Amino acid sequence: xxxxxxxxxxxxxxxxxxxxxxxxxxxxxxxxxxxxxxxxxxxxxxxxxxxxxxxxxxxxxxxxxxxxxxxxxxxxxxxxxxxxxxxxxxxxxxxxxxxxxxxxxxxxxxxxxxxxxxxxxxxxxxxxxxxxxxxxxxxxxxxxxxxxxxxxxxxxxxxxxxxxxxxxxxxxxxxxxxxxxxxxxxxxxxxxxxxxxxxxxxxxxxxxxxxxxxxxxxxxxxxxxxxxxxxxxxxxxxxxxxxxxxxxxxxxxxxxxxxxxxxxxxxxxxxxxxxxxxxxxxxxxxxxxxxxxxx
Amino acid sequence: xxxxxxxxxxxxxxxxxxxxxxxxxxxxxxxxxxxxxxxxxxxxxxxxxxxxxxxxxxxxxxxxxxxxxxxxxxxxxxxxxxxxxxxxxxxxxxxxxxxxxxxxxxxxxxxxxxxxxxxxxxxxxxxxxxxxxxxxxxxxxxxxxxxxxxxxxxxxxxxxxxxxxxxxxxxxxxxxxxxxxxxxxxxxxxxxxxxxxxxxxxxxxxxxxxxxxxxxxxxxxxxxxxxxxxxxxxxxxxxxxxxxxxxxxxxxxxxxxxxxxxxxxxxxxxxxxxxxxxxxxxxxxxxxxxxxxxx
Numbered sequence: 001x002x003x004x005x006x007x008x009x010x011x012x013x014x015x016x017x018x019x020x021x022x023x024x025x026x027x028x029x030x031x032x033x034x035x036x037x038x039x040x041x042x043x044x045x046x047x048x049x050x051x052x053x054x055x056x057x058x059x060x061x062x063x064x065x066x067x068x069x070x071x072x073x074x075x076x077x078x079x080x081x082x083x084x085x086x087x088x089x090x091x092x093x094x095x096x097x098x099x100x101x102x103x104x105x106x107x108x109x110x111x112x113x114x115x116x117x118x119x120x121x122x123x124x125x126x127x128x129x130x131x132x133x134x135x136x137x138x139x140x141x142x143x144x145x146x147x148x149x150x151x152x153x154x155x156x157x158x159x160x161x162x163x164x165x166x167x168x169x170x171x172x173x174x175x176x177x178x179x180x181x182x183x184x185x186x187x188x189x190x191x192x193x194x195x196x197x198x199x200x201x202x203x204x205x206x207x208x209x210x211x212x213x214x215x216x217x218x219x220x221x222x223x224x225x226x227x228x229x230x231x232x233x234x235x236x237x238x239x240x241x242x243x244x245x246x247x248x249x250x251x252x253x254x255x256x257x258x259x260x261x262x263x264x265x266x267x268x269x270x271x272x273x274x275x276x277x278x279x280x281x282x283x284x285x286x287x288x289x290x291x292x293x294x295x
Numbered sequence: 296x297x298x299x300x301x302x303x304x305x306x307x308x309x310x311x312x313x314x315x316x317x318x319x320x321x322x323x324x325x326x327x328x329x330x331x332x333x334x335x336x337x338x339x340x341x342x343x344x345x346x347x348x349x350x351x352x353x354x355x356x357x358x359x360x361x362x363x364x365x366x367x368x369x370x371x372x373x374x375x376x377x378x379x380x381x382x383x384x385x386x387x388x389x390x391x392x393x394x395x396x397x398x399x400x401x402x403x404x405x406x407x408x409x410x411x412x413x414x415x416x417x418x419x420x421x422x423x424x425x426x427x428x429x430x431x432x433x434x435x436x437x438x439x440x441x442x443x444x445x446x447x448x449x450x451x452x453x454x455x456x457x458x459x460x461x462x463x464x465x466x467x468x469x470x471x472x473x474x475x476x477x478x479x480x481x482x483x484x485x486x487x488x489x490x491x492x493x494x495x496x497x498x499x500x501x502x503x504x505x506x507x508x509x510x511x512x513x514x515x516x517x518x519x520x521x522x523x524x525x526x527x528x529x530x531x532x533x534x535x536x537x538x539x540x541x542x543x544x545x546x547x548x549x550x551x552x553x554x555x556x557x558x559x560x561x562x563x564x565x566x567x568x569x570x571x572x573x574x575x576x577x578x579x580x581x582x583x584x585x586x587x588x589x590x
Contacts, residue, residue: 126512146514205575220424224519225491240560251560255550257494261493266543280497284525
């Protein structure tokens, strides 16, 4: 029933950074039979077509998914959930439907309501940039990235195999993960950093309101630590709304750690500070080495 | 009394990332008459000499500074303060003494105790990397960086002019700033981000203790936001100890901002969250564009 990737018609809905980069990889490498793109704006439809990222582009959702063997939803989370409801009736039985959203529990719950016969798999490639939109897309974005796959109970093994094949074909590493476990982990390594970056920009802005020279002094440390605050707010609002409890838990965990550092500093406890800071220095260096070895 | 830069013998004490990179620029461009380096470890002394970064290297502090027109202290903050006391008697009257330490108030206070006739100026180039040591040094590190200069009341104008000439010669932008104002501003854009990065690594480590897979999912957002946690702990312990009050103030400011975001998230106040997150998205993007235009 499930075809190999090279025989599949693949429709990607949402041609922003993530969706368009995937189209570019699929088209450039000739990995499948046809790549179709669906975008809201006519400008993006034309850009995608004339850049060669897709064989066919449209802003008509129903036409876009018709006859597709694989449909990949690459929009913000709430929009993915809305579209799952809308496109169900237009899909072949046996079609694989995946998403690229940043939270998985709510999306997988919506996928469970798809017409039977359709093969749903939640997905989340662990990569990105703080820039967004079609213009930010690039081939090779997924090279070396971890790509989470969350099959449902109803998902047939051949559908999961096809999803694996697609992920591997663009150079990513598939990791099968249960949706709530995914959401708990990304709350710590993605959603918390976003809130920290945003609050840091706010804190520096408050200093800058009294002394604007602060912006001239800001260099690499501020640049790196605050980078993700420049991410698309709309995308993150959906993430925050669909992973609220896990994120609140991580914010509290972080606040406790920062409070501990603050207490050691206030008490001039240099030995305590040294022990704690050296521990995170080592943990961060270990992680960097491990990631470098994987890439 | 003060010579032009090209006629100066310059001694750099401390051949880590900052000091050695400066030596490389001075030597490579032939910007001065002689470049001398002082390092604690014989290995670094030999590396600096045979790499051509300096004309002469030594681990004897007194020999190193003898006859120098300009002495630049490029070690952690407490060590700078200790050395100021030690080298005073070995310097020519009229010699310019600068430092590259990350906090300025305590260092400038120690500089005020130097023998009269010596010309002290606090300095801080606003650049760096999370790697440290001679092996991390590179020519061109200061290109485009802001370089804070804090002259003392006793500092003669020609000495400040020479410091300007040196900073401009390596491609940096001199900014004259009063020490406590410098310390207040860098608490916000450098010392606070370091503590946040460190506390973030701690929070993720706590998650990782229960579910080590979190480290495999960590990608760009975590990488950027936590990068400075890998910085040299010893250097930062000195910074924290010599800028405690300003840093505590910034930590509290940050905690209030994060607490506000947390409250909006808990209360599901999407409009409030949107307004606050969009504000920092814009502020961060504006800063990035401004910096890009300067470089």
